[in-house]
Amino acid sequence: MAQRMTRRGPLTREEIVRKALVVAETEGMDKLSLHKIAAAVGVRTMSLYNHVDDKADVLDAMADVILSGIRIPEGDDISWEEGLRALARSFRTAALEYPRSSSLVLTRRLNAPAAMPVVEAALRFLNRAGLEGAAAVHVLRAFIAFLIGTLSREVGSAPTYAGAIPGVIAMREQELVDSGLPAVAAAATELAVCDHEVEMEFGLELLLDAVRRRVEALCDS
Incomplete structure (x- = not known):
């Protein structure tokens, strides 16, 4: 299957998730949809399915991005x-x-x-x-x-x-x-x-x- 393209190059799962966060932060979680995410990355909605299963998959990936921002303290000398x-x-x-x-x-x-x-x-x-x-x-x-x-x-x-x-x-x-x-x-x-x-x-x-x-x-x- 040919790689779907955006104006910025090949579409990736990471770009979809990042744009989903932008849409959610700009318009609110209740307004988030695959259609709006697709518009944000510059493709048709169906093109998203080459990289994500469904909206639930996108939401889980968005949560993973937020969780990845938690910094874990290191060192045996930390109380x-x-x-x-x-x-x-x-x-x-x-x-x-x-x-x-x-x-x-x-x-x-x-x-x-x-x-x-x-x-x-x-x-x-x-x-x-x-x-x-x-x-x-x-x-x-x-x-x-x-x-x-x-x-x-x-x-x-x-x-x-x-x-x-x-x-x-x-x-x-x-x-x-x-x-x-x-x-x-x-x-x-x-x-x-x-x-x-x-x-x-x-x-x-x-x-x-x-x-x-x-x-x-x-x-x-």
Whole structure:
């Protein structure tokens, strides 16, 4: 079969995936289609099928590109705490490079082959902390759940409560109290804003502290 050509030369799977990310970031995931991807690379839609199976195949490949952006810390001298911090921060950086496409990683592909080196690194750091087997896997899953929730909130897939309840925040403190919301009244100023990086770092330190306590408990038992 003859090689399909674009104005820039032979069409490749990599170009299709890269253009799909451009379309998704420009127009949104809900507007992404094979027709728009084909137009972006300058071919007819049917030409894409020489390189991809279907739209699901493209979505998986897009997720792999995002996951490949996660930088894994190397070196035996890195503490388990710094290793996990670095992985979490790199995960966030990789996801935010493609904020409108990051849902593919957050909801679809954490079991992808491209994610396995990240999982390997996380387990290695947990082993270094003294957690192995089921204990390490439980902690790994807690970290994954935290990162997915935090990043989903940051890219707009989950509520932040910041600015989401302007009517409530605008109420006078006494009105909130009278409405049966005294705790909301007391925290109204803080609820009105959300610094995503600060919130992630706060939650990350909570998790690391919990891991330390678990390790100490195992050592004492």
